[in-house]
Amino acid sequence: MxxxxxxxxxxxxxxxxxxxxxxxxxxxxxxxxxxVSEKIGVEARISKDRGRIYFPITTDxxxxxxxxxxxxxxxxxxxxxxxxxxxxxxxxxxxELQQLAAKLPWTNALExxxxxxxxxxxxxxxxxxxxxxGKPGKETVxxxxxxxxxxxxxxxxxxxxxxxxxxxxPDMETSKQESEEAAPEEAAPEEAAPEEAAPEEAAPExxxxxxxxxxxxxxxxxxxxxxxxxxxxGGAVQEFFQWKADMTKxxxxxxxxxxNEEVVIGIALxxxxxxxxxxxxxxxxxxxxxxxxxxxRLCKPQAADIILDPMCGTGAIPLEGAIEFHNSFYIxxxxxxxxxxxxxxxxxxxxxxxxxxSSASGLPIDTVQWDLCNLPMRSSxxxxxxxxxxxxKRMGSRKKNWDLYPSCLREMARVCRPxxxxxxxxxxxxxxxxxxxxxxxxxxxxxxxxxxxxxxxHAGVYLLKRTGAVFGQTPEDVHESLGTVHAQQEKTDxxxxxxxxxxx
Amino acid sequence: xxxxxxNMLTSHVKGITxxxxxxxxxxxxxxxxxxFNPQFVSRMIPKLEWHALVQAADELGHRQDxxxxxxxxxxxxxxxxxxxxxxxxxxxxxEGCLQCPESGREFPISRGxxxxxxxxxxx
Numbered sequence: 001m002x003x004x005x006x007x008x009x010x011x012x013x014x015x016x017x018x019x020x021x022x023x024x025x026x027x028x029x030x031x032x033x034x035x036v037s038e039k040i041g042v043e044a045r046i047s048k049d050r051g052r053i054y055f056p057i058t059t060d061x062x063x064x065x066x067x068x069x070x071x072x073x074x075x076x077x078x079x080x081x082x083x084x085x086x087x088x089x090x091x092x093x094x095x096e097l098q099q100l101a102a103k104l105p106w107t108n109a110l111e112x113x114x115x116x117x118x119x120x121x122x123x124x125x126x127x128x129x130x131x132x133x134g135k136p137g138k139e140t141v142x143x144x145x146x147x148x149x150x151x152x153x154x155x156x157x158x159x160x161x162x163x164x165x166x167x168x169x170p171d172m173e174t175s176k177q178e179s180e181e182a183a184p185e186e187a188a189p190e191e192a193a194p195e196e197a198a199p200e201e202a203a204p205e206x207x208x209x210x211x212x213x214x215x216x217x218x219x220x221x222x223x224x225x226x227x228x229x230x231x232x233x234g235g236a237v238q239e240f241f242q243w244k245a246d247m248t249k250x251x252x253x254x255x256x257x258x259x260n261e262e263v264v265i266g267i268a269l270x271x272x273x274x275x276x277x278x279x280x281x282x283x284x285x286x287x288x289x290x291x292x293x294x295x296x297r298l299c300k301p302q303a304a305d306i307i308l309d310p311m312c313g314t315g316a317i318p319l320e321g322a323i324e325f326h327n328s329f330y331i332x333x334x335x336x337x338x339x340x341x342x343x344x345x346x347x348x349x350x351x352x353x354x355x356x357x358s359s360a361s362g363l364p365i366d367t368v369q370w371d372l373c374n375l376p377m378r379s380s381x382x383x384x385x386x387x388x389x390x391x392x393k394r395m396g397s398r399k400k401n402w403d404l405y406p407s408c409l410r411e412m413a414r415v416c417r418p419x420x421x422x423x424x425x426x427x428x429x430x431x432x433x434x435x436x437x438x439x440x441x442x443x444x445x446x447x448x449x450x451x452x453x454x455x456x457x458h459a460g461v462y463l464l465k466r467t468g469a470v471f472g473q474t475p476e477d478v479h480e481s482l483g484t485v486h487a488q489q490e491k492t493d494x495x496x497x498x499x500x501x502x503x504x
Numbered sequence: 505x506x507x508x509x510x511n512m513l514t515s516h517v518k519g520i521t522x523x524x525x526x527x528x529x530x531x532x533x534x535x536x537x538x539x540f541n542p543q544f545v546s547r548m549i550p551k552l553e554w555h556a557l558v559q560a561a562d563e564l565g566h567r568q569d570x571x572x573x574x575x576x577x578x579x580x581x582x583x584x585x586x587x588x589x590x591x592x593x594x595x596x597x598x599e600g601c602l603q604c605p606e607s608g609r610e611f612p613i614s615r616g617x618x619x620x621x622x623x624x625x626x627x
Contacts, residue, residue, distance in 0.1 A: 304547035306512065327544050331509055340617050362538035364593060366509040369619040374516050374627060376611075376620040378524065381512045381551070 015058045018112050019077040021266055024070055026051040027452035027461065028294035032070040035297070040064050048262060051453075054080075059112060063119050065269070069293040069324050075255050075266035076116075078109040084263040090223040094232045100265075101236035109267050113252060116269045210246040212253055213237065214268075219260040229256060286313065287388050287426075291452065292320035295386055298450070298463050299424045303327040305383040310334075310372040310412065315343030315365075317386055319350065322365040328384075330365040333372070340369045373407045377415045379471060385412050389427040405429070405436035413443035414471045421466030426452070428459040442474030443467055505618050507560050508592040511552050513618065515604040515611075517626040522606045525556035528563045530600035530613075535566075538593040545589045546579040552592075561591045 024032040029051070033044035036055050044055035054077065057065065065074055087093045213234035217226035233256055238245055243252070253268035301307060301321060305328040309318045312332035322330050332343050344367050355361035370376055389405070412423060423444065427433045437446055443466065450461040467474075515523030554574055561567040570587055578584050602611040602618055609626075612619050 303541070303543045304545075304551070306551065326539075327541060329508055329544075329548070331512070335621060341615070344615055344617060358539075360537045360539040362536040362593065364538065364544075366506050367617050368505075368509065368513070369617055369621055371621055371627075374622060376514055376516045377512050378514050378553075 015060045016108050016111065017056055017058050018108050019054055019080070020057050020065060020269070021047075021052055021054050021075045021077055021264065022065075022068070022071040023051055023073045024053060025072065025288070025291045025294055025452055027450040028070060028291070028297075029053055031294045031297045032068070035068055035070045039067060048259065059115055062112065062115055066119070069320070070290055070297070072288070072290050074269040076109045076112045076269055078106055078265040078267060079104050080265075081261075081263040083261045084258075085261075086222065088223070090228070093222075093224055094228060097229060097233045098236035101233060102240050104265060113267045113269065209241070209243045209252060210250045211237065211241075211243045212245065212247055212250040213256055214253055215256040215258070217258045219258065221260070222258070226258075229258065287316045287454070289316060289320050291426075291454065292317045293324060294450075294452075295424050295426060295461055296321050296325055298461065299384050299386060299422050301325040301328040301384060304329070306331070306381060307384040307386060308333070308377070308382045308415070309387045310370070310375060310385065310408075311387050311389060312343055312367075313339050313388065315346050315367065317388065318365055319343075319346055319363075321386070322347075322363040323350065326364055328364065331368060331382075332365060333368045333370045333375075335369065335371050337369070340367050343367045373404075373411050375411050375415050379414050380417050380421075382415045383417055383421055385416055385421075385423040385425075387423075387425055389425055389429070389433070402432055405432050406439065409436055409440055409444060413440065413466060416466045418466055418470060419468040423462075423464040423466070425462045425464065426454070426459055427462070428454065428457050430460045433460070433462065437462070437464070442469050443471070505597045505613055505616055506593055507557060507564075507595055508548070508552075509618075510560050510597075510602070511557050511592075513602065513620070515606070515609065516620075517604065517607065517609060517622060520604060520606050523604050525553065525559065525605070526602040526611070527605055528560055528597060528600065528602060529610075530564055530597045532597070532599035533564055533566070534596045534598050535590075535594050536596060538589070540586060540589050542582060542585050545585045545592070548592065549574065549578060549588065557591065561595070564595060564597070566591060566595045 022032065022036075029046045032053050033046060033055075036042060036044040036053065040055065040057060040061060042055050042057065044053045046053050065071075068074075087096055211234075213230045215226040215230035215233070217224075217229060234245060234254070237243070237254060253271075255264070255266040255268055257264040257266070295317065307318065307321060307328050307330050309315075309330070309332050312318055312334045315332045318330035318332040321328065332340075334340050334343070347363060347365060347367070351361045351363055354363070368376070389408070416423065425433070437444055444464045445467055447463045447465050449463070452459050452461055510526065510528065513524075513526055515526060517523065555572070558567060558570055558572055561570055568587065568590075570591060575581060575584055578588075596616055597613055598616050600613045602613065603609070604611075
């Protein structure tokens, strides 16, 4: 089946199965796999390349992937190699990559890409802006239009995104390169057209598909850089399909992911990362929604749970909760004027969006301005506390954290329901936090830790359980008792966070 | 500020022993439709201070016929649950203030956000 519209689809209703890859916040691969299992009913495989999961899907269920809340980016796999044998020399390796382009099974992946495109057009708010020829059957003409379906205004996100993408560990690189530099002389002549080429592009009015190649490479045994791989592979792709290379206004993004011996070629299904979907009013440290979702899943909100975020910033966590785990009630609080106002703005934005679809647009969430060390809440009234504690580097300071963390944890213990209460806390200051927790063994017990990557910084998500002890009567309140508690914490404190990447 | 939140809020000024429930003086109130979930309401009721809720609804003129005491077997009573749902989640104070019943100290509410920050001498 050729990727050309002139023929018309051979079997419009035939469903095909493809493998979809998803990038997720590192540390939450299992959470994401759980969500896939719940919502799509298939088992996901977690890649050795951290922050990625793979799962099979039939084309009739494709739209469901866009409902996944734990996923940052999605792509359809063209081909996967578990143990790709790279040649010894750079020259040979790159040449082999070039030859690969023509041999890959592009057909199904491209069909899925096309299908995905129509799905997005259906739910998109934006209209296709440039005039298309609009002849029936000349579908390829439309594809050149920059169909930019936006989830929310992109301007504020670029600053925050830059931070996430700028970080990279030494043996890892990302290059958003495509074959423009090495582009062969224009107007490649018609060769013996391979099945997958689109001969219609030769027609005078037809608009050509634009593409780019993004290469992610990790590993210390490669003889080439991601730039070189992207350039050469891209050049071969261009030649094969007769597409036009364009770095910014592309229709198709081809992904070349190389992680040691694992090579995956894919086609992107998301244009803009889904991770900032809820937030329209950003703050300096707004957490991505996929990370918020992962944290929420960890604490398993139940119906009528009262869930507090005492340092809510722009409200990312409670807002994700109010949308996705809406049988609970969320109270978002912060001491900062701008933060509470942004939170309310973000809530209003979502409610307006909801109002377009239904009259019951209200969300189960409220915002309060407060000092978290003096919470104006009745004791033992809260079921779950979930928050992103200030990192020494991006907000607050290391020294301030030494004092803040213990007072914070005590006040959180006071308002949290003894016995059944839980807390999920994200922090980069792991040393300070662990120390603070170790002195609160009578009030909090550490259940588990998830190591994550937030904007290039290694952080920990701690799941804590509120003990049954009544506040004000534990040994800590009478005198500091460090002895036994420290010994318990030694084991968990010695875990080293592993290197991780921050998605595509 | 919804009345569910108000039910949890208390004055925490140093030295105050009877800081709950806070009195509501509202200058702007809105009613917003929120999807009704009977399980949510029936599980929330035991977590509430019922009389404080009724008093607050009364202060806002939105009590309607909410009973002063909890009706028995409310879990099965959908009509009752709907009334509670409305008062808990749909009535919102946008502008006004919360007043400490003991000291009279006022905490302003603006854009639906109560400001509970304390002054240095109150901590």
